[in-house]
Amino acid sequence: MKEFRDLMAKDIDEANVYLIGIPFDKNASVGKGACEAPRVLRELSYELPAFDAKGQDLREKIKIYDFGDILTEDFNKMEEEITNKLYSKEGLHLIFGGDHSIAIASERAFFNRCNKLNKTPVIIHIDAHPDICDEYEGNKYSHACPIYRALEYGYEDKNITLIGIRGFEAQEVETFKKHPLLDVFKANDVKMMGIELLIKILKTKYSDDKYLIYISYDIDANDPCYAPGTGTPESFGLSNFETMTLIQGIITNLNVDTLDIVEVAPPLDVNNITSWLAVKSLYEFFTAYIQKTTQNLDIL
Numbered sequence: 001m002k003e004f005r006d007l008m009a010k011d012i013d014e015a016n017v018y019l020i021g022i023p024f025d026k027n028a029s030v031g032k033g034a035c036e037a038p039r040v041l042r043e044l045s046y047e048l049p050a051f052d053a054k055g056q057d058l059r060e061k062i063k064i065y066d067f068g069d070i071l072t073e074d075f076n077k078m079e080e081e082i083t084n085k086l087y088s089k090e091g092l093h094l095i096f097g098g099d100h101s102i103a104i105a106s107e108r109a110f111f112n113r114c115n116k117l118n119k120t121p122v123i124i125h126i127d128a129h130p131d132i133c134d135e136y137e138g139n140k141y142s143h144a145c146p147i148y149r150a151l152e153y154g155y156e157d158k159n160i161t162l163i164g165i166r167g168f169e170a171q172e173v174e175t176f177k178k179h180p181l182l183d184v185f186k187a188n189d190v191k192m193m194g195i196e197l198l199i200k201i202l203k204t205k206y207s208d209d210k211y212l213i214y215i216s217y218d219i220d221a222n223d224p225c226y227a228p229g230t231g232t233p234e235s236f237g238l239s240n241f242e243t244m245t246l247i248q249g250i251i252t253n254l255n256v257d258t259l260d261i262v263e264v265a266p267p268l269d270v271n272n273i274t275s276w277l278a279v280k281s282l283y284e285f286f287t288a289y290i291q292k293t294t295q296n297l298d299i300l
């Protein structure tokens with residue numbers, strides 16, 4: 001398949017961005033279709049010229065190596081493949097979901113990676129929903145559960161920050177009471193405080209070198225008018241400019257190691273708006289990554 005025009009690495013060692021897809025959506029509760037996202041995002045990426053929205057040339061500076069898709073439905077094996085493939089190389093690690101349950105596997109792999117590197121793992125979860133249910137519809141691996149599973153696995157509550165939240169289950173509100181150090185920036189908070197202040201707060205929390213950051217980007221963080229193609233659309237969300245500048249700011253200011261983009265569901269989409277948002281945002285994240293790693297960009 002043709003993908004990422006002008007940005008693919010010739011071989012694995014030349015790359016600075018490593019990608020893996022997880023086309024799995026069996027744990028989505030409402031609308032399915034996120035299993036199609038890895039294929040559609042790759043396809044669309046070939047249509048996009050290798051420039052960001054400010055006209056900055058990404059060629060030569062971003063080299064992507066694609067490990068292909070993880071096809072197992074066994075979460076232990078999923079975690080193993082992430083560790084053995086994606087984390088076999090150093091650079092920016094990218095994961096295309098899948099529904100959000102895939103983060104149960106990837107956040108475990110990330111936790112173990114941080115342990116090996118003697119770093120403190122941090123999750124920045126950008127989502128309409130906290131995904132902190134112990135169990136949802138009788139399923140502990142539901143896409144409503146990854147943050148609960150992460151706490152259970154060993155992440156400290158102060159090292160998890162949720163952003164863009166506006167849909168709560170009763171059990172989630174109870175869980176928050178048990179974890180007062182787990183910061184929740186609701187969509188409303190983000191709108192009121194603005195992205196700049198939010199990034200300043202995140203810098204205060206996590207800019208020490210001991211932290212390594214995993215950004216989990218659920219596309220339903222965006223308002224459904226920007227991202228209609230997702231299984232659980234939730235009104236009163238963030239704009240595409242807000243999520244883009246937020247994630248850019250996190251990448252430029254903190255040590256971001258892994259980024260997943262989940263819950264893009266192409267069969268539910270309108271004219272691929274949501275998939276395009278994911279791909280177009282990704283190129284903006286690349287710009288931020290270049291800025292962070294080289295401080296060197298040719299501005300048009």
Ligand SMILES: [Mn+2]
Pocket residue numbers: 100127128129131143218263
């Ligand atoms: Mn989610």
